[in-house]
Amino acid sequence: MTDNLVIVIVAGLTATACGLLGPFLVLRRMALLSDAVSHxxxxxxxxxxxxxxxxxxxxVVLGAAAFAVLCVVAIDALRATGLVASDAAIALVFPALFSxxxxxxxxxxxxxxxxxxxxxxxxxxxxxFDTISVGGVDLARAAVVLAVVVLVDxxxxxxxxxxxxxxxxxxxxxxxxxxxxxxxxxxxxxxVAVTAVSAFEAVxxxxxxxxxxxxxxxxxxLTNRLPVLVAGSVGVGWIGAVxxxxxxxxxxxSIAGAMGLVCTACFVLAVLxxxxxxxxxxxxxxxxxxxxxx
Amino acid sequence: MAGLTDSLGALLGLPYTDVVVLLGAVVLGVTSGVLGAFxxxxxxxLVGDAISHSTLPGVCLAFLLAGAKDVPGLLVGAAIAGLAxxxxxxxxxxxxxxxxxxxxxxxxxxxxxxxxxxxxxxxxGNADQAGLGNYLFGQAAGLLISDVAVMAGIGAVALATxxxxxxxxxxxxxxxxxxxxxxxxxxxVEIGMTVLLxxxxxxxxxxxxxxxxxxxxxxxxxxxxxFVNRLHQVLVLAGAAGAVVGAVGALAATRAQLPTGPVVVLxxxxxxxxxxxxxxxxxAIWQAQALARRxxxxxxxxxxxxxxxxxxxxxxxxxRTTLRRRGLLADDGSTLTPRGRQQVxxxxxxxxxxxxxxxxxxxxxxxxxxxxxxxxLAGSLGPQALDQLRRLAATAGGTR
Amino acid sequence: MTPAVHVIxxxxxxxSALHPAMDIRGLTVSYRAAPVLWEVAATFPAGQLSAIVGxxxxxxxxxxxxxxxxxxxxxxxxxxxxxxxxxxxxxxxYVPQTASVxxxxxxxxxxxxxxxxxxxxxxxxRLSRADRTIAAQCLERVGMxxxxxxxxxxLSGGQRQRIFVxxxxxxxxxxxxxxxxxxxxxxxxxxxxxxLFRELCAAGDTVIAVHHDIGQVRECFDWAxxxxxxxxxxxxxxxxxxxxxxxxxxxxxxxLAWPA
Numbered sequence: 045m046t047d048n049l050v051i052v053i054v055a056g057l058t059a060t061a062c063g064l065l066g067p068f069l070v071l072r073r074m075a076l077l078s079d080a081v082s083h084x085x086x087x088x089x090x091x092x093x094x095x096x097x098x099x100x101x102x103x104v105v106l107g108a109a110a111f112a113v114l115c116v117v118a119i120d121a122l123r124a125t126g127l128v129a130s131d132a133a134i135a136l137v138f139p140a141l142f143s144x145x146x147x148x149x150x151x152x153x154x155x156x157x158x159x160x161x162x163x164x165x166x167x168x169x170x171x172x173f174d175t176i177s178v179g180g181v182d183l184a185r186a187a188v189v190l191a192v193v194v195l196v197d198x199x200x201x202x203x204x205x206x207x208x209x210x211x212x213x214x215x216x217x218x219x220x221x222x223x224x225x226x227x228x229x230x231x232x233x234x235x236v237a238v239t240a241v242s243a244f245e246a247v248x249x250x251x252x253x254x255x256x257x258x259x260x261x262x263x264x265x266l267t268n269r270l271p272v273l274v275a276g277s278v279g280v281g282w283i284g285a286v287x288x289x290x291x292x293x294x295x296x297x298s299i300a301g302a303m304g305l306v307c308t309a310c311f312v313l314a315v316l317x318x319x320x321x322x323x324x325x326x327x328x329x330x331x332x333x334x335x336x337x338x
Numbered sequence: 339m340a341g342l343t344d345s346l347g348a349l350l351g352l353p354y355t356d357v358v359v360l361l362g363a364v365v366l367g368v369t370s371g372v373l374g375a376f377x378x379x380x381x382x383x384l385v386g387d388a389i390s391h392s393t394l395p396g397v398c399l400a401f402l403l404a405g406a407k408d409v410p411g412l413l414v415g416a417a418i419a420g421l422a423x424x425x426x427x428x429x430x431x432x433x434x435x436x437x438x439x440x441x442x443x444x445x446x447x448x449x450x451x452x453x454x455x456x457x458x459x460x461x462x463g464n465a466d467q468a469g470l471g472n473y474l475f476g477q478a479a480g481l482l483i484s485d486v487a488v489m490a491g492i493g494a495v496a497l498a499t500x501x502x503x504x505x506x507x508x509x510x511x512x513x514x515x516x517x518x519x520x521x522x523x524x525x526x527v528e529i530g531m532t533v534l535l536x537x538x539x540x541x542x543x544x545x546x547x548x549x550x551x552x553x554x555x556x557x558x559x560x561x562x563x564x565f566v567n568r569l570h571q572v573l574v575l576a577g578a579a580g581a582v583v584g585a586v587g588a589l590a591a592t593r594a595q596l597p598t599g600p601v602v603v604l605x606x607x608x609x610x611x612x613x614x615x616x617x618x619x620x621x622a623i624w625q626a627q628a629l630a631r632r633x634x635x636x637x638x639x640x641x642x643x644x645x646x647x648x649x650x651x652x653x654x655x656x657x658r659t660t661l662r663r664r665g666l667l668a669d670d671g672s673t674l675t676p677r678g679r680q681q682v683x684x685x686x687x688x689x690x691x692x693x694x695x696x697x698x699x700x701x702x703x704x705x706x707x708x709x710x711x712x713x714x715l716a717g718s719l720g721p722q723a724l725d726q727l728r729r730l731a732a733t734a735g736g737t738r
Numbered sequence: 739m740t741p742a743v744h745v746i747x748x749x750x751x752x753x754s755a756l757h758p759a760m761d762i763r764g765l766t767v768s769y770r771a772a773p774v775l776w777e778v779a780a781t782f783p784a785g786q787l788s789a790i791v792g793x794x795x796x797x798x799x800x801x802x803x804x805x806x807x808x809x810x811x812x813x814x815x816x817x818x819x820x821x822x823x824x825x826x827x828x829x830x831x832y833v834p835q836t837a838s839v840x841x842x843x844x845x846x847x848x849x850x851x852x853x854x855x856x857x858x859x860x861x862x863x864r865l866s867r868a869d870r871t872i873a874a875q876c877l878e879r880v881g882m883x884x885x886x887x888x889x890x891x892x893l894s895g896g897q898r899q900r901i902f903v904x905x906x907x908x909x910x911x912x913x914x915x916x917x918x919x920x921x922x923x924x925x926x927x928x929x930x931x932x933x934l935f936r937e938l939c940a941a942g943d944t945v946i947a948v949h950h951d952i953g954q955v956r957e958c959f960d961w962a963x964x965x966x967x968x969x970x971x972x973x974x975x976x977x978x979x980x981x982x983x984x985x986x987x988x989x990x991x992x993x994l995a996w997p998a
Contacts, residue, residue, distance in 0.1 A: 070436065070439045071436075071840070071843060071844075073436050073437075073438050073439075074438075075436070075438045075439045075441075075442040076384050076387075076438045076441060076442055079442060079445070083549075122614065125614060125621075125622045125625060126625075127563070127564060127614050127617065127620060127621070127622070128560055128614060129378070129381050129383070131381055131382070131383040131384050132378055132381075132383045132556050132559075132560055134383075134384065135383040135384060135386070135387060135552045135553060135555070135556040136553060136556055136557065136560065136607050136610055136611075137607075139549075139550045139552060139553035139603045139607065140553070140603060140604060140607040142549065142550065142600075143550060143599070143600030143601070143603045143604050144600075144604070146475060146597065146599075146600045147596060147597075147600050147601070147604075150596055150597060150600075151596075160475065160597075161471065161474070164453070164474065164549070165453045165457070203862045204861075204862065206853075206856050206859070206864075206865070207856070207861065209845070209849075209853075210853045210856055212840075212843070213839065213840060213843045213845055213850070213853075214839050214853070216808070216834055217832065217834070217853070217905075219808060220806045220808065220827060220830075220832045221827065221856065221857040221909065222824065222827055222828075222857060223856060223857065250391075250446070250449055250450075250453070250549070251446075251450065251453075253442065253445075253446055254446035254447075254449075254450055257439060257442040257443060257446055258442075258443055258446050258447065260439075261435055261439050261442075261443050264435065264439070265433065265434075265435070267844065268844045268889050269844055270844045270845065272844075273844055291454075292454075295454070295458050296457075296458060296461045296462070297453075297454045297455070297457040297458040297461065298453050298454055298456075298457040300453070301450050301451075301452075301453030301454040301456075301457060302450075302454050303450075304446060304447070304449075304450030304453070305447075305450045305451055305454050307450075308443070308446065308447035308450060308451070311443060311447070315430075315433060434842065636812070692776070693776070693777075693968065696776060696966075696967050696968050697968075697986075709772065710772075711772075712772060712773065
């Protein structure tokens with residue numbers, strides 16, 4: 045198995061894990077909350093290292109989940125005071141948590157083997173060289189972890205499909221039939237955190253967000269059926285994984301960044317395809333009326 | 339310029355570089371504080387986040403295409419990218435995407451482009467990279483006094499615009515529909531506010547970094563809102579708060595040799611949390627106390643109304659002890675003392691007064707549009723109104 | 739000495755064989771300082787087409803939400819079909835004023851109705867064939883059988899309301915609570931829904947609807963609660979909705995001289 049293939053597989057697994065969750069985040073208006081949570085996993089990783097001197101997957105995932113819950117709880121608490129709007133609350137909490145993580149890395153950089161820039165866009169090129177032995181076969185650690193995460197995400201969707209759908213569509217109805225919309229929200233947040241931290245080394249913090257939101261948004265423009273939305277979201281993610289890898293090799297740039305860029309290109313294509321007539325109709329009248337789109 | 343800086347340095351006892359950092363941080367703080375208010379007060383804080391992230395490809399393209407190498411040149415690229423992002427976000431929302439997804443897509447798309455360009459530039463062996471990496475987490479070191487002068491100049495123009503246009507801005511912020519009905523060109527004002535937001539981001543992004551800039555837009559306004567209520571006061575206080583946070587954070591970062599952005603953000607968010615918690619009369623601590631007071635009073639009233647009922651919780655037992663101490667309950671804890679009986683009568687009278695208010699309140703002759711406080715009808719309505727209410731209730735045969 | 743509790747029940751005979759569909763005692767709900775509902779007491783017998791009427795701001799929607807435990811109550815209790823607490827939710831179906839829904843959501847009318855069976859199906863399990871049959875029958879009962887595959891956003895106001903009523907029917911609850919089911923929909927849907935509600939009540943279920951049209955309540959409903967922050971009467975429509983009571987509830991008239 046060549047290194048390049050391993051990289052593409054890891055990228056594709058990331059896209060799958062993100063693509064399964066993304067549609068629900070978009071539909072529940074949680075896109076920016078998931079952005080915040082992805083940033084919040086950094087202090088989780090750093091603190092697990094500082095406290096337990098380990099980067100083994102399980103404790104790191106637990107630490108990341110803990111900080112993700114802290115992030116959401118803090119945002120909710122600020123909102124509950126009635127003194128801070130919900131978007132302002134998000135804009136306060138995640139930069140603070142992320143800053144804690146960044147400062148932790150800078151101060152203890154030697155111990156943690158984490159380069160500051162890679163927290164943002166990962167080091168997927170190194171993934172093939174970090175292997176563990178599974179049943180006698182040497183596999184890339186990131187690939188194994190992400191495969192597990194994908195399975196967990198699939199299980200989540202399979203078991204809770206109707207609960208997720210109902211609480212996303214009509215939270216008020218769901219609470220009157222005791223479907224626990226709040227609990228499912230928390231579950232989604234934890235799923236995002238687990239996915240974010242598992243993909244962290246490969247694609248970094250910012251690009252997890254891209255893979256969560258952009259493919260789902262692309263599929264959102266193209267279909268009216270929820271199962272197709274989920275499948276499409278995973279599909280666009282894979283296009284980004286494969287295409288991005290090619291682009292990065294050709295331009296000698298960040299693989300993760302290129303993946304996100306290709307997904308964005310898919311989004312632009314979807315915009316053109318689905319709303320071509322709508323855009324034209326909107327542009328012409330507004331230009332002729334002298335209005336500027338602000 | 340250097341002379342001014344030197345004399346400031348002598349005055350404050352700081353070396354030259356620190357003075358440059360300080361001045362830059364103050365400019366950042368004031369502009370992001372004042373101009374950021376127009377995002378926060380319109381619930382557009384995260385639009386500011388997307389604009390901040392979009393500056394990364396802007397500076398990279400300015401470097402690649404125009405060969406810009408100094409801060410002012412790069413900031414032009416940042417500004418263009420920021421404006422493009424603002425336009426695209428509105429476009430994305432028009433397509434039917436939920437608002438937060440539109441912001442997220444633009445943020446992610448632009449930032450990925452920025453990362454690709456950044457790594458391409460770094461990998462292309464171009465030694466003269468103009469410190470582009472500083473735009474990620476911010477870096478006060480390496481800032482020139484001339485850079486600060488440019489930032490201050492742009493900031494001054496922006497602030498002057500705010501002063502000149504304050505009436506239009508206030509009207510549009512508070513109630514755009516009403517302002518439009520008055521004939522105000524609300525569209526233009528909103529575009530203007532977005533441009534001001536881009537200016538704030540462009541000025542600050544070199545010091546605080548694209549990722550964390552949004553916190554600097556939000557912190558000063560959140561702090562200011564806890565203490566003052568009128569827009570011009572909010573703007574002034576936000577500018578001051580921003581300057582203080584920026585100065586303290588930037589100096590601390592340079593002393594400790596840490597990246598500037600995270601330190602400034604932590605200082606700022608701490609200040610914001612303190613303000614939210616301790617704001618006089620409205621802060622979180624005050625609210626918690628008021629809630630606890632209401633709960634205590636409600637438990638006390640229930641206990642006095644039915645002193646023989648068994649305790650349902652630890653709180654009940656504690657309140658019973660307190661009532662005993664206050665002389666409202668006898669020592670056995672379940673009989674009323676004379677004072678306790680009086681209290682219960684007062685309570686009962688208050689409840690029937692409230693019912694009377696519900697039944698007959700609309701008939702009262704009140705001098706103004708006052709609203710009664712259920713726990714203190716006498717105080718909130720005034721003695722004459724209260725007498726009237728009692729008479730009306732008696733005439734109507736008591737409470738219905 | 740107990741504080742005065744306003745228990746106002748006009749001439750009303752509660753069928754003793756059945757628990758009342760909904761029984762409210764001393765309910766007080768406040769959002770900030772002033773109470774929105776004050777010591778409300780009301781009983782709704784089973785099998786009666788019931789309405790909750792009152793002016794704007796009277797707390798009618800809040801009453802439903804407090805019964806459904808969506809908003810917390812300061813005092814008092816609500817029993818649904820004789821059961822108190824969260825367990826009561828299994829016996830009540832709710833049709834809200836349809837504000838909180840995302841109309842762009844990728845879901846069909848049939849899938850919305852099927853949501854009514856989610857609670858019965860239980861966590862983690864798929865809907866059984868019986869569940870799907872029930873959902874289909876409810877869809878048919880509201881006249882929307884042919885629209886199962888239509889995306890919810892493509893339906894008209896009246897059609898959407900039929901779908902949400904069908905979802906409530908699919909829950910097979912004994913008590914249906916509805917918040918302004920007739921507002922903003924066409925006349926034919928109103929007529930059809932009213933006929934459906936009468937059928938349900940005749941079969942022993944109870945429909946309790948917040949309704950703004952007092953004339954229609956007088957003509958078509960059996961039981962009424964007149965509400966304006968506090969209960970002003972709960973019983974058969976004719977005895978509760980007297981002209982005097984309605985005038986008082988809606989704040990009296992201007993131009994009427996009141997003794998000083």
